[in-house]
């Protein structure tokens with residue numbers, strides 16, 4: 001049987017076999033990732049609300065793979081990041097975001113590979129969602145390397161910025177056990193669509209990417225593969 005179908009079958013909820021679940025709150029994984037020693041920390045700009053009507057944006061959205069060499073602005077980048085991880089609400093100690101997440105566990109982390117963004121050095125950055133800032137983790141040009149890791153898809157090298165979405169899967173496994181990966185991918189889908197819509201509203205081209213050599217992307221980020229894995233990419237740039 002196809003392995004994906006087997007996973008789906010193995011993790012079905014079946015009424016007669018449904019167990020009651022005990023949640024050990026003392027073992028809840030940390031909600032936010034923050035680097036202890038980033039190379040640099042840069043605050044993100046506040047997003048301006050408003051803009052074109054949502055239904056017009058949905059009708060216009062398309063995957064765009066050809067980008068000009070014009071850089072995007074830091075405001076535009078900040079808005080794109082807000083669309084995938086912006087905090088929009090608080091209930092007690094719990095934060096809510098622009099995207100929905102199963103159980104409000106937010107297993108997806110966001111990294112960006114900067115090629116051409118005004119006021120921002122080329123490099124790899126992690127988004128510190130809690131503090132609404134970027135943490136520089138590696139300095140330099142990573143376009144070629146990330147393109148190569150994405151099965152030689154050159155749109156990444158041409159992009160102004162590429163997003164790398166990873167999952168800290170323990171955040172979801174804590175509650176959903178074997179079913180967690182279903183929800184992690186659903187979360188990533190919502191994030192991808194928000195990014196597409198935000199890019200379209202800003203007049204930028206976006207294309208999400210599922211085809212990549214997993215461990216090459218994990219290695220570019222130097223993440224601990226036993227805890228965190230790359231699951232989805234997206235390239236963004238000005239229209240050509």
Ligand SMILES: Cc1cc2nc3c(=O)[nH]c(=O)nc-3n(C[C@H](O)[C@H](O)[C@H](O)COP(=O)(O)O)c2cc1C
Nearest residue numbers: 061062063064065153155192207208209210211212
């Ligand atoms: C999960 C997923 C993975 C994708 N992977 C790639 C990819 O690796 N390379 C690519 O060029 N486009 C990729 N795409 C974009 C699709 O090809 C595109 O959405 C589809 O052709 C429909 O076109 P549209 O987005 O312009 O409506 C992906 C889209 C999704 C949702």
